[in-house]
Amino acid sequence: MPETDPDKIDSFLKTTSKILGYHDFFPYDSYRPEQERVIQNISEAIALGKNAILIASNGTGKTIMALSAALPIALNDKKRKILFCSRTYTQNARVIQETKEITQKFAKLQIQETIGAVSLRGRNEMCPHKTLQRLQLPPQESMSLCSTLRKNKKCRYFNQLFKRKKTKGFQDEIDALANMPLDAQDLMDFSEQDDVCPYFLSKILLEHEDIIVCNYQWIFDPNIRENFLESLGVGLSDCIIIMDECHNLPEMANGINSFRLTPFGLRQALKDLEVTRAKFKLVNFVKNLRKMLEVVKDRITDEMELDPSKFIQTILNKNKLGSVRDIKDILLDLKDYGDAIEQEKIDQGQVPRNFIAPICEFFENFLERIDDPAYFACITLKNTSKGKSVALELKCLSPRSITDAIFKESFATLSLSGTLHPFTYTHLLGLNHSGKMLKIIKMKPPFPEENVKVLLTAELNTKGDQRTISMYREMLIAIKPILLNTPKNVGIFCASYEVVNGLWDNGLERLAKMCNKKAFREKNGLTASDNDIIVEQFRSYASRSDFNGAVLLGVSGGRNSEGEDFPGDQMNAVIICGVPFQRPTPSGNAKIAYYEKLFPRKGRVFGYIAPAMQRSNQGCGRPIRRMTDKGLIVLMDYRFGTYSPYLSDWVRRAMVKVPKHTGIIEQEVQKFFGK
Known part of the structure; x- marks a missing residue:
């Protein structure tokens, strides 16, 4: 499709959003390479009610590009809402922070436009009632228990909020809150002062907000969505839905309907x-x-x-x-x-x-x-x-039973990911059968090519029948020159916890100590808080002068290989040990067979290969979080070459095949880090 004239798009958006175009909503002094082109493409897609996909690597500014493109269209019709879905509170906070940047620009330029934005958390996280805090129930049970407590006037926080609603100045307070970007924690702090329920205060605010930031369940779970949209005072057809880290959507949708x-x-x-x-x-x-x-x-x-x-x-x-x-x-x-x-x-x-x-x-x-x-x-x-x-x-086994309503009925959608395989995503979720036009936008990585090096080691692999003491020792031999020659922190993400434990039991901790690095291990079943402690300790070694950094050993597809950012020396290099295929199970085999009937000759790709490579892609992106970051990526399994079409474009382009020879690996690492 030919590119649309940028001036024509911005002129069109200015007419549809009164006086403001996407230039006005972009809060920074200058665009990074390709940012303006991408914003133009997103703007056009949303204005025309399309399902759009943006594939852009870390550091491209996906959040601000999405907001700059969507806000002019949403603010033209105050009934229209931007629903920004993300996985973690950190990502939610980033959306609110970018919105604050926009409002600060408006204030500086004396633009008379307000943007209401609120970040939501689940009932368990926002509710101050000790019973719900202690039980930490599944969402449906929390909803039921909360309803019962309110119905029987057993929740003083809700009762207090109900009383406040009847006071003279309450609506003025709501109007003031609704005209500023609010993180969930801001709302919880405000509610604590007045001893009212922050969860139901957020529901009162919803119909006044332009941007609502929430996790996927609020939008995709049909039971939650019905009440949510009622609180918003809109239907799906009024909503612009932006989905961050959308590669998680198929698995999440299946989970909702299980x-x-x-x-x-x-x-x-x-x-x-x-x-x-x-x-x-x-x-x-x-x-x-x-x-x-x-x-x-x-x-x-x-x-x-x-x-x-x-x-x-x-x-x-x-x-x-x-x-x-x-x-x-x-x-x-x-x-x-x-x-x-x-x-x-x-x-x-x-x-x-x-x-x-x-x-x-x-x-x-x-x-x-x-x-x-x-x-x-x-x-x-x-x-x-x-x-x-x-x-x-x-x-x-079929995510479409959950996702169809979103892609068919909403005003427009934007799926964001740095590692998405678009063919798999569009077919699994039926975007090519949604009744809407589909727009796929790809963005080149913003960081210089010389800042990334990808090594693919030949001969090594973690196939189940190869997981012997000899194999683990060969891997450790290949890992040694990487640890010795990487300036600070290294992440090692393995195909499974079996491989994690195999490397650890065969001497990884001793090897790290020999290289003057501290070793940390992610264990199966570790609580979120315990994991946070390990990760923060690992990060701290990036700035210690008495150590040459640290090593974080974890699993591909785990919280550390997908949900954490490690900029700068917090992770100079990442090693992906093995392709993280799911262990064969009856349900996994059933999913492949089901997809094979729907998509002949693609069942194994959609149900087995693509998900594994997606997990690998996520791990590859951990060291490259900022424009100035320099990251070494080592794919330690020859099968990554076999399945390279499912690797991210930027990983595949930078990939160099090397033998497992220690000396050659050492030369490549030293040359990259300038040793």
């Missing part, structure tokens, strides 16, 4: 039923379910497929029921008991948690989808610090 039951939940439901002397058939139904899961726990090692029809027949036999209709009748009775028990807990001043509702939800969905090939029934097993954890699961 369901699970655990012995813990069943055990708690059973206690409630027995205490209230529920009917024998209801107690027996839950008891039999729990027994079935406990018995199978010792028979499986990872995941076991369930035949849905046989599973339902087993349920019928164990409970001496004649038909599915009988199961549905039991579910109706269970729901009534759950509601009654919840109310009784409230009356007795107890925490009104409903353990029976998830059982009803699971089986209602299971029975409804029993013949749907887009769902996979299984029993899964995970090893945790507390022992084996088993669950009954119904896994969704």
Whole structure:
């Protein structure tokens, strides 16, 4: 498609947004290379109601480009909202900070335009009620518990907010808050002063805001979206939806539409039923379910497929029921008991948690989808610090059941990613069948080519049958010259925790010490707070004079290889040890087979290869976060060459194949860092 004249686009946008064009919303003195062209393309796509995709690497300014392009169009119609979805609070805060930069520019130039923006967090994070803070329930349960507390006037924070709403000056306060960019923490601090609920204060603000920053669930979970849009006072057709780190969308969408039951939940439901002397058939139904899961726990090692029809027949036999209709009748009775028990807990001043509702939800969905090939029934097993954890699961394989509404009904969308494989993304999410035109925008990396070096080591790999002591030692030999010649910090992201532990157990910590670097390891099951401590300690070694930096050993696809930024010396080099393919499981094989039917000859690509390379791409981007950063990337598995079409363009262009010979690797690293 030919490029549109920049002056014509800006002129068009100025007429649609009264007097302001994207130039006015860009708050910095000058554009980085290609920024203006990209903003023009985004502006045109949004104005014409398209689904747009921007593929741009780290450091390109994706957030400010998206805001500069979307705001002139949104502000032309005050009913129109910009919904900016991101994964982490850090990313949310970045959107608010960029909006503050725009408002500061307006103030400096005396432009009479206000921008209302608010960053939201989930109910558990924003709610000051000690009960919800302590329980940290799943979203649906939090919503139910919160509703019950409010309905029974058991939440003083909500009660206080309700009283404040009736006061004379309340609307003036809302108007003042709605005319400035507010981070969620700002809102929580403000609410704490007046002892009101920040979560419901944010809901009052929503209809007055131009930009709402939230996580994906607010938009994509149908149950949450309905109430959310009602609070906004708009429909999807009024919304410009921007999705940061959109490569996570397929997996996230499948998660929203999947369901699970655990012995813990069943055990708690059973206690409630027995205490209230529920009917024998209801107690027996839950008891039999729990027994079935406990018995199978010792028979499986990872995941076991369930035949849905046989599973339902087993349920019928164990409970001496004649038909599915009988199961549905039991579910109706269970729901009534759950509601009654919840109310009784409230009356007795107890925490009104409903353990029976998830059982009803699971089986209602299971029975409804029993013949749907887009769902996979299984029993899964995970090893945790507390022992084996088993669950009954119904896994969704098709993200489109969740994403279709967004891409078809919204005014326009913009998907942002630095590592996206557009062919996979558009086909999995059906963007080429959404009824909207599709615009794909690619942006060249802003950093100089000489600031990035990518080495692909031949011969080494982490295939399952190759994971021997000999293989780990060969990898450590190849890692040694990288640690010795990298100025400061190094990240090593592995195909799995098995590889992480294999490197650690075979001497990585000793090797790091030999290179005067401190070694840190990301462990499976580590809490977020414990991981944060490790990461901050790792970062600190970048500025210590008594060490030559540190080594962070983690897993590809983990929180550190995707969700963290390591600018400057915080990560001079990253080593990707092995292609992070998912371990073969029945559900994984079912997903590949399902995609193969939808996309002939592409099932393995969409369900197995592309997700693994996506995780690798994310890890590659950790060292390059700023224009001045210089990063070495080592792909330590020859199979990256085989699957190179699925690597990011900038990684593939800079890739040089080298043997595992220590001397050659040393020369390449020294030459790059100027040693």
